[in-house]
Amino acid sequence: AYRAAGYWTGRPLDSVLRDAAKAWPERTAVIDSDARYTYRELDDLADRVAAGFKDITPGQRVLLQLPNSCRFALTLFALLRAGAIPVMCLPGHRLAELRHFAEVSQAVALVIADTAGGFDYRAMADELVQTHPMQVITELVTESGAAPSVDVDTGSPALLLVSGGTTGAPKLIPRTHDDYVYNVTASAALCGLTADDVYLVALPAAHNFPLACPGLLGAMSVGAATVFTADPSPESAFAAMAQHGVTVTALVPRSEEHTSELQSHHD
Numbered sequence: 001a002y003r004a005a006g007y008w009t010g011r012p013l014d015s016v017l018r019d020a021a022k023a024w025p026e027r028t029a030v031i032d033s034d035a036r037y038t039y040r041e042l043d044d045l046a047d048r049v050a051a052g053f054k055d056i057t058p059g060q061r062v063l064l065q066l067p068n069s070c071r072f073a074l075t076l077f078a079l080l081r082a083g084a085i086p087v088m089c090l091p092g093h094r095l096a097e098l099r100h101f102a103e104v105s106q107a108v109a110l111v112i113a114d115t116a117g118g119f120d121y122r123a124m125a126d127e128l129v130q131t132h133p134m135q136v137i138t139e140l141v142t143e144s145g146a147a148p149s150v151d152v153d154t155g156s157p158a159l160l161l162v163s164g165g166t167t168g169a170p171k172l173i174p175r176t177h178d179d180y181v182y183n184v185t186a187s188a189a190l191c192g193l194t195a196d197d198v199y200l201v202a203l204p205a206a207h208n209f210p211l212a213c214p215g216l217l218g219a220m221s222v223g224a225a226t227v228f229t230a231d232p233s234p235e236s237a238f239a240a241m242a243q244h245g246v247t248v249t250a251l252v253p254r255s256e257e258h259t260s261e262l263q264s265h266h267d
Contacts, residue, residue: 058083
């Protein structure tokens with residue numbers, strides 16, 4: 001019924017970047033404190049990194065745990081183009097969560113930063129592989145040529161989101177190519193995003209909200225630029241807004257309980 005209604009269009013999720021690179025090749029796609037890529041550059045680099053994932057075969061799950069950065073966007077699309085199913089770990093997850101994700105997803109690889117935010121991810125990975133042997137990737141390898149040719153069933157999972165874990169260990173939530181492309185494009189339309197917008201990712205990029213509601217992927221679907229900040233403090237966020245002309249971001253309202261605590265403290 002969703003296909004007949006035109007909601008599910010048979011597009012693989014990585015086509016969000018592919019189509020943007022065709023429509024707006026020279027527009028800025030992503031920016032962080034160290035790098036900036038146009039849509040053409042990001043698209044080409046995603047192909048080359050996908051070609052470098054030689055030990056990952058279509059359908060295999062890969063734990064993706066990177067801070068907010070252009071590298072996050074690049075790795076996400078490279079994994080999709082290699083046919084892998086990224087498990088969208090958050091930077092704040094630690095050994096207990098990763099062991100759970102590895103066991104449930106039967107992941108064959110983990111993509112991490114060596115260190116970020118004062119935490120040693122490599123040391124955590126060394127502990128993880130003792131009980132869950134897998135490839136640990138800290139440096140992306142690029143190969144010349146096109147990305148691997150992968151047959152994609154758009155009704156199958158594109159990625160695995162993680163739940164908040166308020167009732168125990170976080171759950172893995174499969175999102176298909178069909179439903180997530182619709183999620184992305186419908187959210188961008190609802191929010192009125194245009195190619196002139198600049199979207200700021202301050203929340204962890206692997207969350208559904210800053211990833212696709214409309215988020216990074218929604219911004220890409222209309223040719224807007226996305227700015228990443230790994231530090232969500234007001235000082236960092238406002239500086240990024242001023243430097244890059246940010247027009248849109250996504251934030252979580254403070255809870256009533258927290259508001260009451262602040263009010264009591266103020267009183």
